[in-house]
Structures are given as C-alpha cells and as structure tokens.
Amino acid sequence: MSKAADRAARRAAKAHAVDENGRRRNAARRARALAEKKSDAMPVAAPLDGPRGVRVVDAELVDPSPRGGIAEVFQQRYLLRLIVGRQLAAQYAASVLGLLWSYIQPAMRFGVYFFVFGVVLSAHKSTPNFALHLFAGMVFVHYFSETWSGGTRSVRSNRALLLKMRMPREIFPVAAMVTAMYHTGPQILILTVFCVIAGWHLTFTAVAAGVLGLLILLTFAMSMALFFSALNVYYKDFQNIVSTFTQFLHFMVPMMYSYSFIAKLGDNHPWIYQLYMANPLAESVLLMQRFFWYPTLDDPEKYTNEFPPDLFERGFIMLGICLVLLYLAQKFFSRLESRFPERL
C-alpha cells in the first residue's frame, strides 16, 4: 500500500475519532480552564449566621411574560411617563433650541404652503379663512406622521431596554404617540386661539365632528405605529418606507386645496374619489375642518359643498374600520413580539 493512501486512511480515522466522546473531552478541558481562570473572579462572602428567614410571597404562580397588550401599558402609566420623558430628553439632547425645533419646522412648512397655494395659486379666494383651513389639516397630519414614523422606529431604538427587562413592549409605540402629543399640543392651542380671533361659532355638530375626527385619528395612528414597529424589527427597510410615505401625506388630504376639487374629480372618476376618501386621515382632516374652520366662516351655508354630504356616516364607518385595524395590529404585534429579542 502506498504511503499516501496510508496517510489518508489515518486522517480519516482521526476525523472519525472526534465524535461525542471527543467533544465531551474538549468540553471538559474548557471547563477546567474556565474554572481555574474564574475561580476567584467574584469575592466570597460567608453566609450569614442564624436561621434563614421565610419569605411569604402573596402571589400566584404566573407566566413571567404575560400578553397584556396595550391595556397593560395603561396600567403602567408611571413607567410610560418616564419613557416619554426619556424620549423627549433623547430627542433634544445637546440642542440649544430644544423643543422649539418641533415648532420651527411645521411653521416653515406652513409658510411655504400658504405662499404657494394661498397666494400664488390664490386658494384663499375660493376658500375663505384659507390659513385656518390649511393649518387645521396640517396640525393633525403632522401628529399622524410623527406618531407613525416615531412609532415605527420606537421598538428598535429602545432595544437596550427591551433586551434587559420584561415590560409590555407596546409601551414603545404608545410612548411615541404620547411624545407626538407633546409636539402637537401647543399647535392645537395656537389653532384654537386663531379660530377664536376669526370668530368661532361652535355648534353641537361641530363638536361631534371634532370628537369623531380625533377618535379616527388616534385609533388609526396607533394601529399604524403598532403594525410598523413590529415589522421594522424584522426589516429595517420599513422605517424608510414609512418616512417616504409621510412626505406624500400632506398632499393626500384636502387642506391645501378644498374638498370641492376632489368632489369635482369624483364626477368623472368615481374610483379615484372612493380611493381618496378611503384614507382615514382624509376623513379625519375633513371632520377636523368641520370643527375648526367651518364655524369661523361668516356665511357657512354657502360652503356646505366643502364637505361630503355623507360626512358623518363615513366618519362612523371609518371609526369602525380603524378599531378593527387596531385590533388586527395588536394581534400582529403580539405574534411577532415573541421573537423580538433574537431579532434585535
């Protein structure tokens, strides 16, 4: 037999020998080395004298990781408050203007839109109080896009917390939503002040529209934040997709132009009209304008064609759809959530 074949046989035999036994021997060697190295890594403290105390735990045996969902988040309001505070602190760390930044940007955008649509395209001729019409839409679109994009990033950006301690993970998208409220709250205040200056004649219908619009906005924003925050853990692309979409949002709701343009479009292309109105955000903005802008008009009867005739019917249906969406988003989140720690 040739020497080469002999050597090959020997090598094969050696490889065969590295079986369960070999692996175990290796493990033993590593264990001994580790034990030697680490034996005094921690100082030793003698056990205390005296009888061991008995601790009576007044609780049931439970799963350490319950599926509480959003409901559990609202039971832990104190933690939620601190996480929101942390998020705000993180956002404005090392910036001189701090919180002001979240007002400067919308203010500039408002200025640009007002100039282009109000002055250049003279929208304020056909739409009285155009500035309020525009601003009432912008505030809520801003709120929505901030909740959506902030919520989408939230789980990923809080991975340090998520990986260490158990807490309802829905807390991060919810915190993003509350943070967005901090930014839009003062804007709503400004909007209200200007409405009052312009002569705000509130009616019951207007208030009902406001409440309905707000509910649609909140449920829709929450369900989108929940859904995309879970997806973003798996594929980080989603945060880019979301930020791309949020740029179009301003044009997809009737605020720079009035609803009557969309109604006119609907005469020839009913499909486009239905698609446009299927956007919960468009419905919500219309309801908000019914609340803020419409009651400031001098002769409102002339402008009833600025709202769809079935505004409220659509609103209630939309709220129902959004509640279903929220339920589905929560289901989806709970399903993906179990695998979050290993994906982050």
Added chain:
Amino acid sequence: MVDSIVVQNVTKDFTMQYHRSLKQMAVATFKGLPLKEQFQAVNDVSFTVEQGESIGLMGLNGSGKSTLLKLINGVMRPDQGSIRTRGRIAGLIATGAGFHPQMTGRENLFLNGAILGMGEAEIKRKFDDIVAFADIGKFLDTPVSHYSSGMYARLGFSIAIHVDADIFLADEVLAVGDRPFKRKCVQKMQEIRQQGTTIFYVSHATASVRSMCDRVLVLESGHLNFDGDVEEGIRYLQYDDDPTDQPTTAAGNTDEELGADI
C-alpha cells in the same frame, strides 16, 4: 414549601438568518447556501425551585445559561413548555438598563427603578438608601455620561439590589466594578438570601457559588445535565478528569490504523 419558579419542558429555538439584504439572499440562493438555520439554545429543561432556595446555574460559555435567565425573567418566551414564577423578579440582570447618557443620575435612577417594577412612592422611599449604597455623592445631579464606568455600574447595581424582589436573578458577568464594591455586592446578596428570597445565580466562579448556593444546575449545550448538590455539581462540571490527560489517539483510532495496514 412554596414553589417559586416552575420550569416545565422548556425549549427555546433560535433562528439564525445569515443573509439580510435582498442581494445577499439572491446570491446565497444561487450558490445553494442555507438562508437560515435553527439551533436550540435551551432544550427540554425542567426543574422546580422552592421559595428561599438559592440556585447556582453553571455551564460553559454558550451552553444556554443567559437564555434560561432571560426566559425566567420574561424577556424571552419559550417555544415549547411553560415557565411560571411567583412574585416580583429583579436582580443583577438589568443593571443600568435604559440609562440615558444625557440624563442625570437622579433621573436615570427613577427610570431604571420603574423598569425594575418599582412604583413612584417606593422609589422615593428607597431613594436615600440607593444613593448611599451607590456612593456617587455629588455626582447625583450630573449627566451619567460624565460618570466613570465604576460609578455607572455602582448606581445600576444599587438600584437593582434595592428592589424588594421575591426572586433575585444575578448574572456574574454583569457585576462589574472594583473588588471592594464586588465584595459589598456579594455581602448584600447574602443578606437578600438570608431574608428568604429565591436566588438564581449564574456564575463560573466556583468559590462564589459554593458560598452562595444550596443547589447547582449545570447546562450543557442546552440540556440540563445535572441538578443537585453544590459540591457534586462543581465536580461534575469539571468532568472529573485528570487535567494532564491529553485527548490522545483513542482505541478506535488504532483499530482503524490496523485495518488500513491489512
């Protein structure tokens, strides 16, 4: 006695995804490489811990100790089997979790305390004790980014140890700090143990386990291969071999060689 931790047939799989981008996935498919692979970090583990017992969890690196700790803590969920715990869980697992560098020690203390499950009133009540134990003095109102790593660790540890927990989980790897501080920590853990708190201690340090624990669990590549007395467990882990014994050619090996010659 009362059960504190009940673990039944727990299995945890991890899916390793090798290729995350579309391009890499296409290339891998073309070459016939696997896109993902599964492995079991914890495999069919069952045990019961009674209230007041202190358990040492030992095993080599990568044997699934940290995963098991995370499962008990509730950060991860088992794929199969069930885990149930009684009472509040805290410990040396989340030291400094969520510390924000731009926030002061005081603000971080409140946040971290809340993460560990303490309420506002409870943190306020224990505030002075925590600060005293952490020994950070006048740095309390300084952003933690200016802390030395020792101070950072001390604050984190101090919060963790002041949670009035029923189950105390500790991972030795996370107990950083200088030796005097470590000694202080270990003494505090003995106190906690004396109070009847269940302790679950992950460590490689045999001497420390010997003094701290009543029972040892040994994990080997996800399997719970030993559960019992401390001394026996430590002996088991070191596999009772003579350290000079080299993995020389086994009997099977020589046979094969002979066979090749014939």
